[in-house]
Amino acid sequence: QKEVEQDPGPLSVPEGAIVSLNCTYSNSAFQYFMWYRQYSRKGPELLMYTYSSGNKEDGRFTAQVDKSSKYISLFIRDSQPSDSATYLCAIYNFNKFYFGSGTKLNVKP
Amino acid sequence: GAVVSQHPSWVICKSGTSVKIECRSLDFQATTMFWYRQFPKQSLMLMATSNEGSKATYEQGVEKDKFLINHASLTLSTLTVTSAHPEDSSFYICSASFPGGSVGEQFFGPGTRLTVL
Numbered sequence: 001q002k003e004v005e006q007d008p009g010p011l012s013v014p015e016g017a018i019v020s021l022n023c024t025y026s027n028s029a030f031q032y033f034m035w036y037r038q039y040s041r042k043g044p045e046l047l048m049y050t051y052s053s054g055n056k057e058d059g060r061f062t063a064q065v066d067k068s069s070k071y072i073s074l075f076i077r078d079s080q081p082s083d084s085a086t087y088l089c090a091i092y093n094f095n096k097f098y099f100g101s102g103t104k105l106n107v108k109p
Numbered sequence: 110g111a112v113v114s115q116h117p118s119w120v121i122c123k124s125g126t127s128v129k130i131e132c133r134s135l136d137f138q139a140t141t142m143f144w145y146r147q148f149p150k151q152s153l154m155l156m157a158t159s160n161e162g163s164k165a166t167y168e169q170g171v172e173k174d175k176f177l178i179n180h181a182s183l184t185l186s187t188l189t190v191t192s193a194h195p196e197d198s199s200f201y202i203c204s205a206s207f208p209g210g211s212v213g214e215q216f217f218g219p220g221t222r223l224t225v226l
């Protein structure tokens with residue numbers, strides 16, 4: 001079983017929509033969860049970082065961790081065409097990172 | 110701050126040749142650097158973790174004699190793909206972390222696209 005699973009999409013939404021991106025993970029001991037955004041032919045950039053469970057908000061972005069169901073989510077409000085990218089969830093454990101396969105998001109004007 | 114650069118950004122080489130990719134942390138000292146490869150429409154796959162001044166730790170299935178990693182200083186790590194073959198064609202990305210940063214925080218380079226003919 002992979003450490004983290006992510007639906008690859010693609011996901012296409014109209015501008016202004018609320019986007020929900022999700023991942024599941026296998027090990028209940030995982031504590032550190034990240035979301036990265038990757039534009040085509042570029043390296044990933046860190047969007048959000050959460051520890052343990054709960055929500056974290058940064059502008060239009062909200063990261064949520066549900067440890068009981070081993071489920072992590074990223075919500076994007078008022079999505080913009082500039083949000084079009086691939087979003088990767090990641091887990092950090094003992095100096096090692098595990099990445100989801102990434103969900104490609106397209107926000108149509 | 111926390112900028113990581115890679116050089117070259119893309120390279121095309123003939124089968125059998127060796128290619129060196131550099132990863133530099135420009136404004137911080139990176140005690141740990143990570144090397145990933147990414148195939149089209151797939152996620153990042155960790156190849157190895159390198160700590161300055163010590164041997165790299167390779168992930169299972171990664172040939173250490175083929176993918177030579179050197180982390181000679183706190184700002185530079187290199188990945189050398191030896192005797193490259195077409196199946197080595199991929200997008201190689203490095204990342205770096207530093208003590209004092211948020212746990213699990215790493216900064217990615219822009220990636221190097223390798224095409225082996």
